[in-house]
Amino acid sequence: MSPDIASQISTWRAKAAEGELSVEDMRKVVELIRGDRKTAATSISEKAKKVRAKKEIKSADDMLSELGL
Amino acid sequence: MMIQFPEVLDSTLIGAYKSCPRKFFLGHVEHWKPKSQSVHLHAGGAFAKGLEVARNAFFSGVAETPVRETILTPEGAPGFRLTWKHQSCPLGDAALSEALGMGALLAAYGDFQCPEDSAKSASRMAGALEYYFDSYPLGADGMEPIVLPSGKRGVEISFAEPLELLHPETGNPLLYCGRLDMAASYAGGVYGEDDKTTSSLGASWSKQWDLRSQFTGYCWGLGKIGIPLQGFVVRGVSILKTKYDTQMAITYRPQWMIDQWYEMTIATVKDMLRDYAAGYWKPVFDQACTDYGGCTFRQPCMSPQPDDWLNTYFERRVWSPLTREETLVP
Numbered sequence: 001m002s003p004d005i006a007s008q009i010s011t012w013r014a015k016a017a018e019g020e021l022s023v024e025d026m027r028k029v030v031e032l033i034r035g036d037r038k039t040a041a042t043s044i045s046e047k048a049k050k051v052r053a054k055k056e057i058k059s060a061d062d063m064l065s066e067l068g069l
Numbered sequence: 070m071m072i073q074f075p076e077v078l079d080s081t082l083i084g085a086y087k088s089c090p091r092k093f094f095l096g097h098v099e100h101w102k103p104k105s106q107s108v109h110l111h112a113g114g115a116f117a118k119g120l121e122v123a124r125n126a127f128f129s130g131v132a133e134t135p136v137r138e139t140i141l142t143p144e145g146a147p148g149f150r151l152t153w154k155h156q157s158c159p160l161g162d163a164a165l166s167e168a169l170g171m172g173a174l175l176a177a178y179g180d181f182q183c184p185e186d187s188a189k190s191a192s193r194m195a196g197a198l199e200y201y202f203d204s205y206p207l208g209a210d211g212m213e214p215i216v217l218p219s220g221k222r223g224v225e226i227s228f229a230e231p232l233e234l235l236h237p238e239t240g241n242p243l244l245y246c247g248r249l250d251m252a253a254s255y256a257g258g259v260y261g262e263d264d265k266t267t268s269s270l271g272a273s274w275s276k277q278w279d280l281r282s283q284f285t286g287y288c289w290g291l292g293k294i295g296i297p298l299q300g301f302v303v304r305g306v307s308i309l310k311t312k313y314d315t316q317m318a319i320t321y322r323p324q325w326m327i328d329q330w331y332e333m334t335i336a337t338v339k340d341m342l343r344d345y346a347a348g349y350w351k352p353v354f355d356q357a358c359t360d361y362g363g364c365t366f367r368q369p370c371m372s373p374q375p376d377d378w379l380n381t382y383f384e385r386r387v388w389s390p391l392t393r394e395e396t397l398v399p
Binding site: 014021027030 | 135138151164165167168171172176178180
């Protein structure tokens with residue numbers, strides 16, 4: 001969870017403890033947390049793809065030159 | 070100090086006695102509780118409140134929102150406490166129900182200070198609730214709370230049924246009570262449902278529930294009130310600093326297993342009554358002292374003067390399994 005969202009949740013938590021958290025605030029908490037989690041999951045997945053792609057692409061010319069051909 | 074055998078027993082009390090009779094005596098006869106609350110209990114309670122509120126909103130159209138109420142403290146000074154206001158809301162609105170559940174979780178977590186080394190902070194618990202509803206969407210996870218004879222949905226069901234043994238002082242039948250997260254129709258049967266928050270979900274997580282007395286006792290209790298359960302669906306959510314995970318286990322409780330549980334429970338309660346009459350509560354001094362991060366009473370047991378520890382780091386709070394409230398003993 002990003003520090004910004006964790007900090008925002010602290011503010012909402014204080015409001016909740018005061019009995020002042022509105023239903024709109026509650027909806028925002030869910031939306032923000034869900035958005036943050038999905039973005040983090042996509043970002044991890046894209047990083048993994050990039051790493052895989054680097055490993056997979058090999059230049060045929062380089063390979064041949066390594067063999068002295 | 071006045072001590073009395075409890076009138077109402079549950080799986081926690083009986084489990085405490087089975088693990089160590091002295092632990093049961095200190096915690097549930099003398100009612101010693103640590104002054105500092107366990108993060109696991111507090112965070113788990115807030116998570117459970119969030120689930121309860123969301124399910125009641127979705128399936129019963131009851132919105133429970135936190136409000137601050139002005140009270141007078143025992144010392145006569147003005148103070149505040151959190152109470153819950155009930156209003157009607159649209160049935161079957163998943164987004165609204167999740168939002169109400171989230172508000173309830175944050176309010177129930179309150180200003181509790183999470184230890185630095187724990188992953189169960191308010192924001193991580195809020196994340197866990199969002200993850201739970203993403204994994205098990207309300208109304209679309211195959212579980213629908215049953216309608217009870219009272220017309221209410223089977224969310225947070227309580228029971229208190231008499232055992233065949235009497236209280237040593239009052240002569241009343243001892244009661245066995247429990248409270249389930251949910252009784253729901255699932256895969257063509259009726260199952261209890263229980264949600265567990267944990268630090269990790271290992272390969273053996275799902276195997277630990279097959280003989281768990283907590284669930285067999287719930288099946289016995291619900292059978293007594295005319296709601297026979299096939300077994301339990303247990304959902305675990307692991308809360309780590311960097312990620313969440315979940316597992317679901319299904320565990321069955323045929324009648325022969327419930328009968329054996331009852332026989333074992335009666336035998337255990339007879340042992341408890343014997344110890345109470347004798348005034349001797351055997352300390353186990355073994356594995357139970359270190360299980361689950363260490364017994365609450367480890368330090369008093371390691372001291373030749375346990376009362377010094379108890380009077381300094383503990384206070385006496387009486388927990389009522391029926392009202393689910395704690396009362397501080399002055």
